[in-house]
Amino acid sequence: xxRHAVFSSGAxxxxxxxxxxxxxxxxxxxxxxxxxxxRETSEGHWTGVIGGRxxxxxxxxxxxxxYLYKNQDAAGGKNKPKKKDTPRSDxxxxxxxxxxxxxEVEAEMLRDYFQLHVKLGDLYREWGAADCHFKEISDIFTGxxxxxxxxxxxxxSFICTSNNHISRIQGMVERLCQALGAPLCQLDQTFYHDFPxxxxxxxxxxxxxxxxxxxxxxxxxxxxxxxQILDTNGLQWLDSLRxxxxxxxxxxxxxxxxxxTKVADCVCLMSLDKSEAVPVDTHVWQIAKRDYKYTANNGQxxxxxxxxxxxxxxxxxxxxxxxxxxxxxxxxxxxxxxxNLKEISLKQPKKEEEHEEKCKEIKIKREFDGQxxxxxxxxxxxxxxxxxVKTEEV
Numbered sequence: 001x002x003r004h005a006v007f008s009s010g011a012x013x014x015x016x017x018x019x020x021x022x023x024x025x026x027x028x029x030x031x032x033x034x035x036x037x038x039r040e041t042s043e044g045h046w047t048g049v050i051g052g053r054x055x056x057x058x059x060x061x062x063x064x065x066x067y068l069y070k071n072q073d074a075a076g077g078k079n080k081p082k083k084k085d086t087p088r089s090d091x092x093x094x095x096x097x098x099x100x101x102x103x104e105v106e107a108e109m110l111r112d113y114f115q116l117h118v119k120l121g122d123l124y125r126e127w128g129a130a131d132c133h134f135k136e137i138s139d140i141f142t143g144x145x146x147x148x149x150x151x152x153x154x155x156x157s158f159i160c161t162s163n164n165h166i167s168r169i170q171g172m173v174e175r176l177c178q179a180l181g182a183p184l185c186q187l188d189q190t191f192y193h194d195f196p197x198x199x200x201x202x203x204x205x206x207x208x209x210x211x212x213x214x215x216x217x218x219x220x221x222x223x224x225x226x227x228q229i230l231d232t233n234g235l236q237w238l239d240s241l242r243x244x245x246x247x248x249x250x251x252x253x254x255x256x257x258x259x260x261t262k263v264a265d266c267v268c269l270m271s272l273d274k275s276e277a278v279p280v281d282t283h284v285w286q287i288a289k290r291d292y293k294y295t296a297n298n299g300q301x302x303x304x305x306x307x308x309x310x311x312x313x314x315x316x317x318x319x320x321x322x323x324x325x326x327x328x329x330x331x332x333x334x335x336x337x338x339x340n341l342k343e344i345s346l347k348q349p350k351k352e353e354e355h356e357e358k359c360k361e362i363k364i365k366r367e368f369d370g371q372x373x374x375x376x377x378x379x380x381x382x383x384x385x386x387x388x389v390k391t392e393e394v
Contacts, residue, residue: 004041004187005067005201017107019064023120028060033166034147036157036173037195047187050113051150054184054192064114066234068106069303073185100223115148117324119280127319127326133291134319134326137333140341144329147270151238152272153195159221159258161266166335176222180206201226221258226358228256246274261308269324277324285311287330294320306340 007014030038030046038048047056111117114128120143128135143267160172180200181193200206201222210219229237241249249272253264262281268274278284282303288294288311296314297307312323319326 001187002069002187004045004047005069006042006188007058007065007067011065014065014067015106016066016104017064017110018114019057019059019114019116020062022142023116024059024064024114026057026064028141028206028338029114029146029147029330031337032144032328032335033169034266034328035154036160036166037153037177040192041187047192049184049194051109052182052194054187062311064110066106066110066302069185069187072183075365088192100203105177107388112148114145118145118325120145120325123322123325127329130320131326134330137330139336141329141333144332146275146325146328148273149271150195151241151267152198155238155253155259155263155267156196156222156225157203158263160218161263162216162218162221162258170213170365171368172213172218176215179209179213184277190203198226198230202230218258224257225259237269241268242273246276249274252370261305265324266314269328275324276316278315278327280308280311281326283334284327288314291330292368311324346381 005013013210025042026046027044028202030048031040035048038046039049041056045056047054049055053071054069056069058065124138124142128138140188156176157169159175160176163170177193177195178191178194184194185194186192204223206226207219207223210222215222241252244252246268250264252262253259253267254261259267262279263277265277269277269279280303285303287308292314294311294314296310297304300307315327316323333342
């Protein structure tokens, strides 16, 4: 039986990418509620599925390490033993070249999945300069990065999130894959499956089967959304939404059963390259009111479309074109599972006091600059008025 890989037990079998923890923290990024299929299978080791393959990831301070497993259909074949002290054959040379090509393909899959072309450190600095609260949080929650997930997996996973919490969503998504996804491999006692295809999800029997698995009313939304996509738009429709503007993609997704504004924004942000999308739920609404003294729509009791839009616009104005990424850092920081990181930080009051003092200095400087500008403008007006009077006297 194949076991989950552990880096310390055989580092030579692992491949790597240069990536500092400040650019990516696996423990935060994979467990903050943007994806539901990764599990910590050993301390600091995360196992999940990308592109129909099972991966285990771990990291050191400046390196991302990864291990790929053979899929079930390929795992049964036995490799022929190689003869010792014999020249390499043409076949072996070809295998070596193919292995090198495979390694580059795999590395590119990871770069794409974690969007490593985006320099997270630069974004953190920009957001921190514009937002003192973000600066305080980001000193603790570094390396929270947005994933670029498969749109089908992202959409149908988030349809399961309605009136739900992360651990329960993880269980539902796992049951969905076990029931309808193609088997990939078994590691220890765990069976891994690919995410179901649109065609499979659209089958008429799916709703009843998912109801039996505890999906409730979501079972109908899953089956009907898949069927609508295939009947109305076709297999490539979801992927094509990566190439249209954010508002258009969001409205297109909202035509699907079980997809409201928040789910549509999650899919836009986490799989369709819309970095400005800010998913808003009651949790994010509370963050806006508690940490940013957001008072617009104060008399509103429910999260309406207008409230959703206004809060999104508020954060987009504050953080810019990658507002959705910044929002996810604050969302992550507010999750119960990560509160211990804040508690550790509270033991360093000096750093917080220095930060608060710096914020005050920035605020005072802005007020001073504004007052100086007003004074200067007034002085210039008075000067021009005097010159005008002198001209008239002449």
